[in-house]
Amino acid sequence: MSTVPGESSALSPAAFLIRGLAVGLVAGLIAFVVAFALGEPQVDDAIGLEEAAAAHLTPDEVAAEEAAADEDGMVEISRENQKSWGLLTGMLAVGAALGGLASLAAAAVLGRLGGLSARGSTALVGLLGFVAIALVPFAKYPATPPAVGSGDTIGGRTASYFGLLLVSVLAVIAVVVLANRLLARLDGWTAALIGAAAYLVVVTVAGYLLPSVNELGDFPADTLWYFRRASLVTLASLWAAIGVGLTVLVGRMYDRFAADVARRELAASL
Amino acid sequence: MSQTTATPTAVVTVPVVPLLKLGTWVVFFGLLAMLAIFFVSADQGALSLPAGNAVHEWVHDARHLLGYPCH
Numbered sequence: 001m002s003t004v005p006g007e008s009s010a011l012s013p014a015a016f017l018i019r020g021l022a023v024g025l026v027a028g029l030i031a032f033v034v035a036f037a038l039g040e041p042q043v044d045d046a047i048g049l050e051e052a053a054a055a056h057l058t059p060d061e062v063a064a065e066e067a068a069a070d071e072d073g074m075v076e077i078s079r080e081n082q083k084s085w086g087l088l089t090g091m092l093a094v095g096a097a098l099g100g101l102a103s104l105a106a107a108a109v110l111g112r113l114g115g116l117s118a119r120g121s122t123a124l125v126g127l128l129g130f131v132a133i134a135l136v137p138f139a140k141y142p143a144t145p146p147a148v149g150s151g152d153t154i155g156g157r158t159a160s161y162f163g164l165l166l167v168s169v170l171a172v173i174a175v176v177v178l179a180n181r182l183l184a185r186l187d188g189w190t191a192a193l194i195g196a197a198a199y200l201v202v203v204t205v206a207g208y209l210l211p212s213v214n215e216l217g218d219f220p221a222d223t224l225w226y227f228r229r230a231s232l233v234t235l236a237s238l239w240a241a242i243g244v245g246l247t248v249l250v251g252r253m254y255d256r257f258a259a260d261v262a263r264r265e266l267a268a269s270l
Numbered sequence: 271m272s273q274t275t276a277t278p279t280a281v282v283t284v285p286v287v288p289l290l291k292l293g294t295w296v297v298f299f300g301l302l303a304m305l306a307i308f309f310v311s312a313d314q315g316a317l318s319l320p321a322g323n324a325v326h327e328w329v330h331d332a333r334h335l336l337g338y339p340c341h
């Protein structure tokens with residue numbers, strides 16, 4: 001173990017974060033392209049169904065909707081803007097936020113997970129981020145297209161979704177710490193499998209205890225499936241881009257650091 | 271790692287980032303990131319800040335396609 005002057009600046013949290021933000025923005029752009037190509041046709045179909053249903057509203061219901069639309073701060077944004085610039089804004093914001101968080105997580109686990117290399121521990125962060133932040137919440141509360149879901153239940157549905165997300169994120173952090181402790185007595189694969197099993201037990205119990213949501217009504221099953229598939233592919237591409245991009249950039253950063261250390265040690269030995 | 275250099279002294283252990291130093295960044299950026307995610311995922315739905323529907327409408331499709339509860 002060598003202490004090298006300048007070591008802290010070479011691998012500082014800021015160096016991770018700047019890479020995470022860059023990777024996150026690119027990942028957001030990729031997710032936008034995927035969501036636009038695969039998801040928007042389904043969103044348009046769903047909005048078409050919603051508008052067809054609105055044609056059957058009673059005059060009272062129409063009046064109530066118009067009154068709500070006239071309140072302060074209510075705007076109408078065209079579908080063209082929603083599916084292009086609006087969608088892009090959302091994907092870039094979430095991409096940068098998740099990319100940045102993933103990079104700080106990668107900084108936290110660097111050199112701390114048994115014999116995992118810088119690339120190995122960073123790739124693991126990407127994988128666990130996808131499972132804990134995207135896949136597990138999706139399994140209990142799958143994405144729903146417009147026209148599905150009641151405005152009256154949005155409070156409860158939001159609380160349930162973020163409750164499960166919180167449990168999932170805390171559980172994945174806890175089992176990484178647990179598996180890491182087990183490394184003192186067990187081999188890496190056994191420790192990882194015990195950690196994975198512990199995580200699955202926690203989120204399965206949480207998912208079982210949390211309320212289910214079913215507001216589908218007679219929404220067409222094929223459109224629903226295409227929409228959910230598009231949503232899952234969007235999430236997967238976002239996290240794949242974050243995981244791969246961060247692994248490459250952190251790996252290169254580590255290589256430069258290691259070459260630096262080697263050079264200094266060589267210089268010191270002469 | 272093995273191919274970076276052939277010098278026998280160059281067995282470099284993977285360094286760690288001090289957790290205390292990292293903690294400050296996690297707190298500051300964590301708040302910022304949660305704010306950004308809040309605006310895309312939940313604003314003007316269950317909770318409104320500011321009032322109205324402009325933010326909600328603008329990021330509406332991203333909210334649905336990223337799997338956050340909306341309609």
Ligand SMILES: [Zn+2]
Pocket residue numbers: 146330334340341
């Ligand atoms: Zn919606």
